[in-house]
Amino acid sequence: MSREEFLDFVFDGLELPHLERKALVDLDEVRPVRAGVSKEGVPARINIVRSMREAQARRIAMRAPIRRALREATQALDEEERKDPVLRNPARIAELKAEIERLERRLKAVPFIDTYDLRYNNLIDQPQPSSKAVMFCVMDVSGSMTQAHKDIAKRFFLLLYLFLERNYEKVELVFVRHHTAAKEVDEEEFFYSRETGGTIVSSALTMVDEIIESRYPPGQWNLYVAQASDGDNWDDDSITCRELLVERLMPRLQYFTYVEITPHAHQALWEEYERVEAEYAERFAMRQIVDAGDIYPVFRELFKRRIAST
Structure with a gap:
């Protein structure tokens, strides 16, 4: 099995939930659309109906004065030939016949299409x-x-990273690490830095909110958050986390997923998040991971393809 086939198998049936078409954000994301007709173009784009209509209008316009002159010359010739032989003017008759021939040649010379x-x-x-x-x-x-x-x-986020890289071309990743303070970092620092400290989860949610405000307008972006923690948090900060989610983040997010990595009983953060889940059941999901064997099943449960409602 090749790497591509393996990844196809691993991520089969998964998707980013509630992904929507957003407002115009990328001018390079375009498609050609009809915008009337023009007098210049390539043969493959010829509008046959319009071209024939233009040709017919041109033929009518060009032939009208010739036909009128031809009709007048024919009428004059007929009148001249009906005269008494004594009164006929042979020179005039020859002149009219020559004019009629010239006008007929002009009519035939008008091209069918130009x-x-x-x-x-x-x-x-x-x-x-x-x-x-x-x-x-x-x-x-x-x-x-x-x-x-x-x-x-890290394994959970690595799986998420591979999933997004494999299945979506236009997904940006923003990495935020936190202890008592949050920090936006690059990919390498996110996975390999050994920085540590106390715990204030709301610092990370506040930073996410600030980044959205400054760089990712909800009208133009589908916004997702994946959070991993052991659930241990500082004093009453879990209440602050719930308030941030309900008042600031969830109204703008497509989906928020939280994994709590602990074999122990849940603490205040999980309980506050349960209140958020009750309010945003379709767009908020939380699961517990006890050991490494839970990572893939939990990941599939969080990002399984939803059946579109009719």
């Missing part, structure tokens, strides 16, 4: 709504997160 008649379908590039998304990866690196807990969190 390059001037050609019309082409005009195509313009129209910006399209974008399916661009941003995934915020939020990881707890506080002192209560043992090395084993951090390794599980």
Whole structure:
């Protein structure tokens, strides 16, 4: 089995929930659309109907004065030939016959279609709504997160990273680590830094909110958050987390997923998040991971393809 086939198998049936087409954000995301006709273009875009209509209008316009002159000359010839032979003017008759022949040649010389008649379908590039998304990866690196807990969190986010890279071309990732303070970091620091400290989870949620405000307008981006923690939090900060989610983040997010890495009973953070889940059942999901064997089943449960409602 090749790497591509393996990844196809691993991520089969998974998707980013509630991904929507958003407002115009990428001018390079365009499709050609019809925009009337033009007098210039390539042969493949010739509008036959319009070209024939233009040709017919031109033929009518060019032939009308010739036909009128031909009709007048024919009428004059007929009148001249009906005269008494004594009164006929042979020179005049010859002149009229020559004029009639000249006019008939002019009529035949009018082309059926001319390059001037050609019309082409005009195509313009129209910006399209974008399916661009941003995934915020939020990881707890506080002192209560043992090395084993951090390794599980990193494996979960690595799986998420591979999934997004494999299945979506226009997804940005924002990495946020936190203990008592949150920090936006690059990919390498997110996975390999050994920084640690106390725990204030709301610092990370506040940072996510600030980044959305400054860089990712909800009208233009699909917003996702994946958070991993052991559930240990400072004093009443869990209440602050719930308030941030309900008042600031959830109204703008497509989906929020929380994994709690602990074999022990849940603490205040989980209980507050349960209240959020009750209010945003379709767009908020939380699962517990006890050991490394739970990572893939939990990941599949969080990102399984939803059946579209009719």
